[in-house]
Amino acid sequence: DAGVTQSPTHLIKTRGQQVTLRCSPKSGHDTVSWYQQALGQGPQFIFQYYEEEERQRGNFPDRFSGHQFPNYSSELNVNALLLGDSALYLCASSFRRGGSTDTQYFGPGTRLTVL
């Protein structure tokens, strides 16, 4: 049973560029959440997708957008990159009907460096 997978593993971009990160959820999961983990910090919630719609959003600007596909995989897009966007981006999947107590399974993350 494959867990949560993310691609790419590492990415280097320059300021002003755009980036797309990808996530495939754990088998049987229908909900994908994205988190940003800056160096030395805990993960911060960006947004959550279910049934191809954004259901919840954290305190992130509109430069951060996402998408969920019919197969439940998801993309995170960041436009007009800033140096402060450098972080580990984590994808987590869960089964929505499990509610707030359902375990979220995290992928290994994508390390984004903005120069």
Added chain:
Amino acid sequence: AQSVTQLGSHVSVSEGALVLLRCNYSSSVPPYLFWYVQYPNQGLQLLLKYTSAATLVKGINGFEAEFKKSETSFHLTKPSAHMRDAAEYFCAVTVTGGGNKLTFGTGTQLKVEL
């Protein structure tokens, strides 16, 4: 809004000693609490979770945590540390209706010395 505070960004213990990692929460409604572990260059792995059943929760790798409402705490313990326990540990909280959006603490780096 709910939050968690992890006291001590770095904790160092000797191998075989007790591990105690502290987490205090703030929530206006009953919380659900989680402990995750992160090894270098890896994602997060769930250690244990409190979901309003038993207040003493046992997790993987010999870890356990006790929910104390009066102290708004959910400290993580392990009786005897192993070298392989060296990692970063995160406490997180969510609430009913929160759609399992997790709010994390800033983490505690555990170092285990010989």
